[in-house]
Amino acid sequence: MGKAQPIGKGVKIGFLAPSLLYLMAMGIFPLVWSLSLSFHRWKAATASSPIFVGLKNFYTIFFADPRFWNSFRFTVIYVFIVVVSELSLGLLLAYILNEKIRFRNFFRVVFLFPMAAPPIGIAFMWRMLLNPDAGIVGKIMGSMGINFVRWLTDAKLTPFVLMVVDIWEWTPFMFLGLLAAFQTLPVELYDAAQVDGASRFQAFRFITFPLLLPIIVTLVLLRAIDAFKLFELVFGITGGGPGTSTESLSYYTYTVGFQYFDLGYACSLSWVFLGIVLFVSQFLLRRLRKEV
Amino acid sequence: MRRFFWILMIVLVLFSVTSSAAEKTWESQQGEFTGNTVTVLITDPHSAVVEAWKPEWEVLTGAKVEMVVVPYASLYDKMITDFITGTGAYDLICWPSTWAGDVMGGGWVIALDDMIKEYGYPNWDDVTPAIKTVVSWANKIYALPYDGDCHMLYYRKDALENPEYMAKFKEKYGYEYSIPPKSWEEIRDIAEFFTGWDWDNDGENEYGIAFIAQRKTQAMWSYLDFAMQYAAQPGVAPFFDPETMKPLVNNPGWVKAMEMIQTMTQFAPPGLLSYGYSELRQAFVSGNSAIALDWGDIGILEQSPEKYGSKVKGLLGYGPLPGANKTYDFKKKQWIEAYNRVNFLNFGGWVFSISKFSKNQLAAYKFATYFTAPERSILDVCGIHGYTGANPWRFSHFENIDKWIEGGWGKESVTKYLQTIQAILSDPKAVTDLRIPGAAEYYDYLDLHLAQVLSGSATPEDACNNIYREWVRITETQGKEKQLNLYRESLGLPPK
Amino acid sequence: MKRKSISGFFVFAWIFLALFTLWTLFPFFWGAITAIKSPGEQYSTAFLPYLQFKPSSYAWQVVLGQAEGERTKQGLRNSILVSSVSSLLVLFMGALGGYSLARFRFSRWKNRDIAVWILSNRMFPPIAVAIPFFLIMRTLRLLDTLPAIIMAHIVYNLPLAVWLMIDFFRELPEEVEEAALIDGCSTVQAFWRISLPLALPGIVAVYILCFVFSWNEFLFVVTLSYRKTMTMPVIIAGALTVRGLDFWKVSALSLLAITPPVILAALTSRYLIRGLTLGAVKE
Incomplete structure (x- = not known):
């Protein structure tokens, strides 16, 4: 990072201030509110006032709430699989479309479509495609001789169906970020590599990838955070079922908060959620930065 | 001059008669709520009902009806958020009575007994017993019936x-x-x-x-x-x-x-x-x-x-x-x-309630009774207004077969259909949700x-x-x- | 980028692109088909208009006509306003913040910690902040106004922008700026005249991302708006009623909703490429 430059403190602060102040102004109150509520029991819908319960909510979450652990397991597996797949696909696409390929503008735009559509709409659209009786996917597979597959009704299969939809929807995010990064790469390095007779794969592995790593870390991090918050697809396609096989952490929190209006417990869950995501992001930052 | 005096007197008398009448009836009066706004929290397809009656009621009373149409999945949190923060953005709320424990039991909506006593209600005896149970909580009426629901x-x-x-x-x-x-x-x-x-x-x-x-x-x-x-x-x-x-x-x-x-x-x-x-x-x-x-x-x-x-x-x-x-x-x-x-009353049907934070309770009451009156609500349940999500709930709905046929039904089908529902809703021993x-x-x-x-x-x-x-x-x-x-x-x- | 094309790679590339295009477009294609079917035909497998089924404008009449049409149009208008304005503000704050964290060294806290703190604002599940936001906006008397939603979306998007900006600015060669500083530019000028234009492709990308995220955000809007400020996702969610899900309606609404971001992406995609040829990076 920067060599020590004679930059005034005021300028430094001045650059950072707008973001920092804004986030503080808008962020502090919700944080305090939810943190204090997480030590209370408050069934808000029935007009009773919050009762202080200390750490009981957190105790319940960790030791007496199988539903939490179930959604935790599902969410972690989900995040891992979708982020890895999206990163690989996104890298491949960005790599290909960074080349001079005919119609590449067309592809660049087309591949952004899934990300641009509201997730709610996407969830509903996929629900239509996957409809077991009348959905086109089932009919196409049927015409190929593969008879009914229980995508939305088999507890072992449905999580993967959601992942496929997620990959469909969010690969463009990786693609876009990586394409932007590819384009800031200094070209002369490649020319040098070319001269040295490096293969395409070698050039990618030893030149491009290390250069891309910082942005990859950032993209993975941002994508992982959003994947953790998986909500709309569950909400729109499966409702968490069959059984509880696709109940994500954030969907569970939503259920507790906005359907049971058990706001104290929902706030505790949110803080645990925040803890998990912070932990994972720290882990990612350390681990991936080290591998340069 | 004398003639003018008499005209003035007649006008005054008429005016006082109509205004005193306005205090006593659930029927909406000409220009009664000019300048008021009634805000209705509602979901699709029930919004079709309010949309159907809104124009003529607005013209009649001079009030304005604002609709807040939210997705069904967020109706509950929208409503409860408004309640627990005491915001009072809605006057009239269309909600499924299965939430009665929270909404009525939580004391968020007003009991209507006094209003019903003071202003009357369009033919209470016409309401099926099951639906009367559905809108009551602890022997008081907290909601206006609008829909009959049973599996x-x-x-x-x-x-x-x-x-x-x-x-x-x-x-x-x-x-x-x-x-x-x-x-x-x-x-x-x-x-x-x-x-x-x-x-x-x-x-x-x-x-x-x-x-x-x-x-x-x-x-x-x-x-x-x-x-x-x-x-x-x-x-x-x-x-x-x-x-x-x-x-x-x-x-x-x-x-x-x-x-x-x-x-x-x-x-x-x-x-x-x-x-x-x-x-x-x-x-x-x-x-x-x-x-x-x-x-x-x-x-x-x-x-x-x-x-x-x-x-x-x-x-x-x-x-x-x-x-x-x-x-x-x-x-x-x-x-x-x-x-x-x-017989079991699953879901219990949708009902209309008046928020306790509402500032236009009377207007809200009169609007809701306006479109749930027998001769109007039949149009909402029989298919003439399209699919509204409302199913029959008044005895008169079951009798008025002609309207149903007008709404697209075959005579034989509708007779059976209505008989079945009526039997369930009239059962005094039906178990509620x-x-x-x-x-x-x-x-x-x-x-x-x-x-x-x-x-x-x-x-x-x-x-x-x-x-x-x-x-x-x-x-x-x-x-x-x-x-x-x-x-x-x-x-x-x-x-x- | 002059390189002899390795034909094997290009064959693979083309096959991959073709498959991926098919995979990406098929759901949209099906949505478009469904949106021009009559409701009675929404479950049929027919996919060739005029040949296999008679196209119907029923969905569009419902979505754009009468009372619902008013709502749809207002939703589109709101969505465009909210997304473009909030992303612009995010871009402004994010560029400054990202630049400062990439270039300056702060003494009291480590840059990294500041950045992580900023990012943690995005990690919180919206459920936990939805009600506090509601309370804030009520106090400010901003419920059911566009500023309330814009403010919420800034909180949601700013961390993303700052983080991406940090990386984009870090990628830039520092020598160019240093040269400018030696030439007598102030820090602000160096940022404004040198770094910002250099990072333009990245900035455009961030703008698109923020725009899309804001465009698609659902929970904040549902909590903070009543009637005048609903955006498209909330209107789409409204298609799931107790009667069930009307696929023709969802399809029509989704198609409407994806159009503006796609147009934006299409327009800026060209801009992205020009950003590449600005020259300074290549020297």
Whole structure:
């Protein structure tokens, strides 16, 4: 990072201030509110006032709430699989479309479509495609001789169906970020590599990838955070079922908060959620930065 | 000058007469609410009702009606957020009465008894008894009825009433089933019989029975249709022991019902577990099963092939919920080996309530009574206003067959359909839905463990025990004493 | 980028692109088909208009006509306003913040910690902040106004923008700026005249991302708006009613909703490429 430059403190602060102040102004109150509520029991819908319960909510979450652990397991597996797949696909696409390929503008735009559509709409659209009786996917597979597959009704299969939809929807995010990064790469390095007779794969592995790593870390991090918050697809396609096989952490929190209006417990869950995501992001930052 | 004086007097007298009349009647008066705004919180398709009546009421009273149309899935949180923060953005709220425990029991909406006494109500005697129960809480009226809701049985007449099939059935099972089927035991056999072959000759194999089974689409009401017969008796609700607030969900009656619904999944279309409202209704009206359980809605969708792709117009028979050949008496802790049939008011219907934070309570009251008056509400339930989500709830709705025919029904169909619903709603011993605070949470856990049974990852016995544990926990979080008294209140029993 | 094309790679690339295009477009294609079917035909497999089924404008009449049409149009208008304005503000704050964290060294806290703190604002599940936001907006008397939603979306998007900007600015060669500083530019000028234009492709990308995220955000809008400020996702969610899901309606609404971001992406995609040829990076 920067060599020590004679930059005034005021300028430094001045650059950072707008973001920092804004986030503080808008962020502090919700944080305090939810943190204090997480030590209370408050069934808000029935007009009773919050009762202080200390750490009981957190105790319940960790030791007496199988539903939490179930959604935790599902969410972690989900995040891992979708982020890895999206990163690989996104890298491949960005790599290909960074080349001079005919119609590449067309592809660049087309591949952004899934990300641009509201997730709610996407969830509903996929629900239509996957409809077991009348959905086109089932009919196409049927015409190929593969008879009914229980995508939305088999507890072992449905999580993967959601992942496929997620990959469909969010690969463009990786693609876009990586394409932007590819384009800031200094070209002369490649020319040098070319001269040295490096293969395409070698050039990618030893030149491009290390250069891309910082942005990859950032993209993975941002994508992982959003994947953790998986909500709309569950909400729109499966409702968490069959059984509880696709109940994500954030969907569970939503259920507790906005359907049971058990706001104290929902706030505790949110803080645990925040803890998990912070932990994972720290882990990612350390681990991936080290591998340069 | 004299003439002018007289005219003035007449005008004054007329004015005072009309204004004093305005104080006494529920009928909206000319220009009565000029400058007021009534804000209605509502979901699609119920918004169609308000949209239909809004223009003329606005012209009549000079008020403005603002509609806040929210997705169904966020109605509850929108409403409760407004309540707990005391914002008061809505005057009139259209909500499903299954939330009564939270909304009425929470004291968020005003009791209407005084208003009804002061201003009257458009023909209270015309309202069916079941619906009167639905809008009341602790002997007070907290909501204006607008919709009658109960599950009923739909069956394919071309299957169940086909003499050839009936003979084959008798040969195989050794008895004749009733039309409409009268017990779950019969339905089990019928469903098995009609599964896996092409009984309507359309080139595709059909199945026996379909119901809502997807998680979070209120599949628990399908299960409750079973549980009512095995674990409740007419007039006796099966949820908690009204003496101790001990949940009854793991008693033999509930477990038997759980086994029964699990059995049914073998005779259902393969996509059953992903059947929410839309999937079920679409699948059934496109003709893939012999029997279905639903609210009055399939009946309406049946009528319009062009709008909903119905292939079964005129082919559906209607019946009340089937009973069971035995039922469990939780007080005596033993099975009663006799036929038992309970009418159950699933969901309880949508109602309109006035927020206690509202500043236009009178205008809201008059608007709601305006469009729920007998001669207007008939148009909303019979299909003339299209699909509004409202099902018949007044006695006059059941009598006015002509309007239904105008709404697109065949005469024979509608007669049967209305008879069936009327019988359920007029039953004074119909069991109402669970109506205590936290009902949404109790039901969600019921739904969750039901989903595990249906997907085969839990046994009925375990699931019922799990539900029991969760219900105990929820009751304790809510406060056991309080819940007990509210539960008794919701059953019309004196507090303990 | 002059390189002899390795034909094997290009064959693979083309096959992959073709498959991926098919995979990406098929759901949209099906949505478009469904949106021109009559409701009665929404479940049929017919996919060739005029040949296999008669196209119907029913869905569009419902979605754009009468009372619902008013709502749809207002939703589109709101969505465009909210997304473009909130992303612009995010871009402004994010560029400054990202630049400062990439280039300056702060003494009291480590840059990394500040960045992580900023990012943690995005990690919180919206459920936990929805009600506090509601309370804030009520106090400010901003409920059911566009500023309330814009403010909420800034909180949601700013962390993303700052983080991406940090990386984009870090990628830039520092020598160019240093040269400018030696030439007598102030820090602000160096940022404004040198770094910002250099990072333009990245900035455009961030703008698109923020725009899309804001465009698609659901929970905040549902909590903070009543009637005048609903955006498209909330209107789409409204298609799931107790009657069930009307696929023709969802399809029509979704198609409407994806159009503006796609147009934006299409327009800026060209801009992205020009950003590449600005020259300074290549020297």
